[in-house]
Amino acid sequence: MNDKQKKMLRKIIVAAVFYIIAIIISKLGFQYSHWVSFAVFIVAYIIVGKDVLLKAFSNIKRGKVFDENFLMTIATVGAIIIGEYPEAVGVMLFYMVGEFLQSLAVNKSRKSISDMMDIRPDYANLIKEDGSVETVDPYDVEIGAKIQIKAGEIIPLDGIVVSGRAMLDTSALTGESVPRSVNVGDHVYSGSINKDGLLSLEVTKEFSESTASKILDLVENAAAKKSKTENFISKFAGVYTPIVVFAALALAIIPPFIFPDTGFTTWIYRALTFLVVSCPCAFVIAIPLSFFSGIGASSKIGVLIKGSNYLELLSGAKTFVFDKTGTLTAGVFEVVKIYPNNVSDAELLENAAFAEEYSSHPIAVSIKKAYEELKEDGSDGNLSERLSDLTEVAGQGISIKLDGETVLVGNDKLMTSNNIEFEKCDDFGTIVYVARNNVFLGTIVINDRIKESAKESLAALKNIGIQKNVMLTGDTKEVADIVAREVGLDYAYAQLLPQDKVDKLEEILAEKNTLAYVGDGINDAPVLARADVGIAMGGIGSDAAIEAADVVIMDDNLDNMVRGIKVAKRTMSIAKQNIAFAIGVKVIFLLLAAIGFGTMWEAVFADVGVTVLCIINAMRNLQVENI
Template identity: 55%
Template sequence: MSEEKKRHEWILEGIDCANCANKIENGVSKIEGVTNSNANYMTKTLSFDVDEQKELNILPVIKSKINKLEPDVTLLSKSTKLPIGKDGRASDKNKGTSHLEDSHHSHDHSHEEGNVKTTISRLVLSLLLLLAANFVPMNEIVSLGLFVAAYLVAGYDVVWRAIKNMFNGQLFDENFLMTIATISAFYIQEYPEAVAVMLFYQVGEIFQDIAVSRSRRSIADLMDIRPDYANLKLADGSTRSVSPDTIRVGDTIVIRPGEKVPLDGEIITGTSSMDTSALTGESVPRSVAVKDSVLSGFINKNGLIEVKVEKLFSESTVTKILDLVENASGRKAPTENFITKFARYYTPVVVILALVLAIIPPLVFPEATFNEWIYRASIFLVISCPCALVVSIPVGFFGGIGAASKKGILVKGSNFLEGLNDIKYVIMDKTGTLTKGKFEITDIQPVNGWNKHQLLELAAYAETHSSHPIADSIKEKYEEQIDENRITEYKDISGHGIQAIVDGKEVLAGNAKLMQKYNISFTESTKIGTIIYIAVDKEYAGHILIADAIKEDAAAGIALMKEKGVQHVIMLTGDSKSVGEAVAKELGIDEFYAELLPQDKVDKMEEIMARKGPKEKVAFVGDGINDTPVLARSDIGIAMGGLGSDAAIEAADVVIMDDKPSKIGTVMQVAKDTRRIVWQNIILALAVKGFFLILGAFGFATMWEAVFADVGVTVIAVINSMRVLKK
């Protein structure tokens, strides 16, 4: 019998090193009873599942393991923000200590904002000691003492972490590499270079961490939709500003012009227009009135409205979206996993090569000296740090997910963002995906002197007492108030249509059989949809075409998908073959299958999945409500019309928030931009490191170039990664 799993999420306060995050993830994953361990470097969170029955025993082991791997990291519960105690549970024993006061425990490698000034002060002092040792005349022992002091002031934290990591069996990280390389420089009496390299390394780390912090803030700013407060309406009619998570279902909240909608609900008083761009990426405001639904994250543009709350804050749209975006980078792309594994083997190999470089040449070549080759080996060690790879790639994917969110598209993982590049088959449901999913008048054709408005008016009066969806679409299109006094007789002719007397004239409105029944001469339409023929006093007046209208951007969306590399666009529909054929022809769809039951769609999906190549992917696009089985079966499930739809958000891998097919091509372009930037970083890092490794081995590079090959390239790669947000 399988154990019940319980999900835990902890904040890794102070971690800003991708290597450290990977160490924690790997270390926790090896603990018995732990599954799905994931350390998210960009959001500083660790998530994992544990066997519920063994939870009390496992959590302290996890806490102890993390403390051993990264002693300077403070663990907090994500839900309560309270410190994790020795028992692995959130403890409030330190509640007198604020979150900011705890920041001095943060991982030194991160150089969080609170520590930047202190670090800079240390480096300035180190630089002054270095200049004094180098340029002020003094005896050799005092000079050496100043060099050692300058070195320790600049890099004592790096050396201390390297020593602790050695005792924990973690040799191959940047602290160890920098310590061995600079101590080697001291050994061969290159004192100024040893200190200067440690200084340069620490300065580079500051720039790297500032770049990463800014990238986090840039993405956080894009998703700055979490409301700070809600105006709760009290029994006496006054309002009180409260935290959104204290509001209950059924409460009434007041939303003033310029304020964010804090919770999902229905308008009970007032009208306004809503800025939905934070959720949908759509700049055109949406008009809302009484009985319309509004979602948390909207911004009220003008009128004052009152809203009856329908969901708790924890279940609201804004909370779900933020959680999805925040956790998306936890589902790692194959490229990320490859680089993590690559770095795990790459660094030890280079360290072994450096050892060989230091020992073998002096023993083989008569003129070679140990000092010279130890120096070259030290350069090898500095260059071998894989920071540029393991830092910039998660930043790139996180930026891509943020860029998609900015455009109103939720991608639920880096793996799905990368997978969008390989889509060759796109299978699309028709109703609600390519069409609007409701009856609309798509054409009005009057004859014999009648105009379109007159024909629509006659049809609206004829359908006054009908509750059929077709009748509703006619009355909705007419928009004007219907004066029932103008109708003196009304008769529903089953299976044919309506006979009514309007303004003393006999109006017939119905199908072709109604016209034939009364021997009215008319021209039968061949258009796809429901045709309402209208006659006045037995004389044909024209027809109205009612159909499930195709979305305005559907054709452009399909063309854009093909432009981005999709080779086969396939439509599945439960409608008749004639309707399916007409829609497919109008939109440029390659093939279609009609008259399908829900279970038939799964069978068709299986057939198409069997046709794809080994590296090709199949995406299914549906409304996320009726298509859950097919969404789940596809390589990438894309839900249309996901705004506020719980089923869509749960079932799909990608959610198009504003119901536009053209956004599929948009997110494919974001995926292509992200992949291109990620591979630019990989090629840049490997090329620069490879170049300097060769120069170092042949004695043409100094440690200065080596540190640039490490830290400098990392900073450049991180900055490059953020370009995807500008796309």
């Protein structure tokens, strides 16, 4: 409990003691017992109700008349006026007990989220020029400085490992529970926890721009972006409360003239009970808490949602549109097939890799990587002496001398222009032909690998109610069709320039279904902005992704995107359950109060009970283990 809650509990206990004493005195029946008990009741009432009374009067001064403080003030003061002292104090006492329980529940909910997101440390171990280590505020560490992270410590700033190796827990950032191994040269992100080993980092970002700071700012600011449901509840409470106040007033004034035998006091009591039941606490506390816990739960699995409005849209999305590269595919080229011609696989790759030695193109990198994995001898000699006369042939490939012999690596046009007989390959992917001394050595097929989780994730989307999965890509139709078949897309649109993607998205949006676009957040900014919900994959380490999208998947795992959608759908379900339950119980008890089948005691139990049950239901949303 915090200090405010402890103070509230003390007031409740003291008021309860005075309340019991007042009831005992009222039963003794001595000459002035009525007035003595009245005085003690008033003391108990002031102790427990002072804050409510002050809030009510303060809000009236600000023009905010109709709220729960006003309702409780009118109801209890009215009860005192008609002589129902025990009920007046009892209602205020149990109302404050309810407020106390609500405070505990909300605090627990917020603490669960804050503990989960407690990834911003208070210090950094700065390595000084003389090699000594000084504990400093992370805000004071500059880019380029070196910091030390010991086992068990949270990494305070983004950086590159300059010495040491360790296993990092990145679950607070990505939702991934499996530790990640890092070594010299690897990028690491603030908010990760060093599980073992000693690391030294060179800082690459200031504290305010670090990954952890951006994530925490995003989650903290998300509460300001209200969903339609939350805005509706706010407006509803603003209309509902004045209506029930005037309804209670009518209940107190009109029926006595229609049923004169019952008298004014009976109907005033019913009207006051009506006011107690009508408190909108369950609406104004439990509904926003449902969304807040949903945003917190999604953060726990590495899905950052920038506001309740986007969470609500995500829950109702029926069409998902995907970019190809980096989203459905890994975005990393690799050699997938080798067709040697009278040479070994290793010899074919060796010639291609040596020819591509000075190139950093993704195709070249994939060939060199495949060769490194396949070669048997660890030494390639002095390549600078073995290679000469490098020539790039525009739109065809390269020509280079290897040990004095000409090696050609490129497409079919390069082979044809050099009059080399070769066997044309029609496989899916980028086709690279290799020749040496005008002799065809074989074919290498390079492709962007489809993510392992893509097919299962798209099938899972269908299972949770997504009607259409679409892909937009700038790649060829042949490539698009193959990817579409592999992962189970409904539609694939190929050879699209950036503006073409926006135009195609407009066509799909015209179907009036809520649309989510999933991309890498780097080259998709216009499409992400135009979609109802923009989802960026691989947000960890990518400022562009965090800035561009409405929802950020911190790693490249499509499974986490599906889990995030499930959390969004569960959040909306819980919010609707709370709305239906609160309204249903309120209506029943309002009717019972109006016809006399209900006391103030029952009314306050109904109000407090409904609110607490709605809060407990909202807190279910924090559980993500089975999502």
